[in-house]
Amino acid sequence: MSVLDSTTTILASGVRLTVPLAFAACGEYIAERAGTMNISVEAMMLGAAFTSIATASATGSATVGLVAGVVTGLLLGFVHGNFSHRAQINTFVVGLVLNALVLGLTSYLITTNEFVSHQVHMLSIPLLQDIPLIGKPLFSERWPAFLLLALIPLTWWLVERSRWGLELRAVGENPQAADVTGIKVNMRRRQALLWCGALAGLGGAYLAVGEVGSFNQNMTAGRGYIVIAAVIFGAWRLGRTMLGCLVFGLSDAMRLALPALGVTLNAQLLVAAPYLLALLAMLLFTTQHREPGALGRPFERGST
């Protein structure tokens, strides 16, 4: 295998590993801008991955499975939103419990059920896919991957240019001030979590019915936490968050590919890289006030 070929292979697998992260990171980005440190993104991805395969297996259509995944994510976002931004249960508690619940439930159901594997079809852009080196990795993918091309700009526009996004950022930055100006703080946060759920669900479903075609126990294997790391690494800016996803996706691909190429590199270091980079990023960025001011803090009228 030539160097060019192997580079293309690693790139292709890196991009494939990046896509689910990127979907979920768009969602997590919105949730965190609104001030929710949403750790149940792992549950959203895992739950969606499971229901997408289960639904695809029942209906025979991978696309319906994809939709079911999004609905699952929405549902979990709804649950998380109402628990932490209506009932005011600590958002980390809700996230931990949801993660444990979904992991247990999907693990239980996958060992007690048999599902037929389903996969959405490939979409290759003519001409562009023939570009050497980057053609195959970027322009020949399972079709939902191309939704990213619309979703990333949409997310950016929503947060940075729409009125809803302005209010969202206000809610994440200073909920007391936002409340005084008449913004319904907790409602905005719940809406952000719905978005987060839908997008994380899409990411999880893409992982299952897109790339793999089946579900196995703890399929996401901590990808949700990598998404959180990516948003932190991206200093709560969308572009850098996406870059973070790409870096983490590629490092994962390297970890899988390097042994085959005869290169010995510390696998644990590559697995740990996202978390390490996120921690370093937090250490660097916190003094630059990049972090939403009220990140992870609940809002109740009358409290400080």
Add this chain to the structure above:
Amino acid sequence: MSAASLTSGDEIARRFLARLRPGPGGWIATGLTVVLVAVAAGASALLLLLTGGSPSASAAAIWTGSLADATGWTTTLLNAAPLLLVAVGACICASAGTFNIGQEGQVLIGGLAGAWVGLRLALPGPMLVVMVLIAAAVGGGAWAALSALMLRLRGVNVPVSTLLMTFLAIQLVTFAVSTPWLQESAQGSSGIADAASNPLPANARLAGFGQYPSVQLNVGLFIALVAAVGVALVLSRSRWGFRVRMLGLNPLTAKHTGVRVAALGGFTLALSGAFAGLAGGLLLVSPVGTNRLQAGLSDNFGWDGLLVALVARNRPLVAIPVSLVFAVLRAGGDFLSATGVPYYLVDVVKALLVLAFVAPPVLIDLFSRRRGATPQAAPDMSVVPTKVKAAA
């Protein structure tokens, strides 16, 4: 309250029940909890029925594996000790208003430090076990102290940093067990390094301390119980405990009354890590384990211990029975999986149980606010401020 009044068994029981008793209007919460626990049990039974299992047979299997005989009790108590230690640690820092969710990693690092010391020091008899446990507590504490340091120096969100540090810990341990640090004979006959450290010397194993009547009690449980009672007393009776609770309830007040907020918050975080690390040390020197360090050593004890603290609403004494319930589920789950029902069922039950205990007070608070009544005091754990520093 003098220590003498504690000698009366009735008094202890009365106070214990008083702790369990909810505050004013809390009987509704208790009722709601009972209903929700029933719902959780019903949902789990339904899940079993839908997947072709038998709820009664599964419940019987959990009973058989955990409480039916001496073997079951022994396993249950072995599970309870690390759970209780982790939970007690979580109670301390949650009382101070810091939310540590990285116990799983701190357990592992405790195991790593313990294994490192255990493989290096050649101490006679029980000295080695003691040193291993001390090293484990120091290791776990140091790992959590890193998060405290990040909060102190750069204001990094504690739940997030402890969570991320957990994944670092898993990789660090996976790496460490394959290196000469912990594996003298690094290569097996197949040329592939084992994914576990060398076994610790034979005297680095915690002996059971007697059969009562035929249940093997373990020293770990004793340590955990002492820790739970001790922490409960210190938190509720000592000046230091008062400062800790004040810090958790209102950091600003604490600051103005002269509490060194950052130092105390950081110390409680490190202390909670030390308890988790000690739990890791116990797992390492467990009388039934392999006495080797591996990435699977923590086996969800960190996560489960955190759930125990949540159910107990950060009260160390309440954590004792709760950790027993969780230990029953763990021990029973192992037996259950031998009967063909996946262990994961127990994970579902655990998560539902936590929801059933966490939800009622906040739901009642929510509805009373809806009705326009004066809001009750904030529930113990539901609005734990995540940033001590921000308020300081």
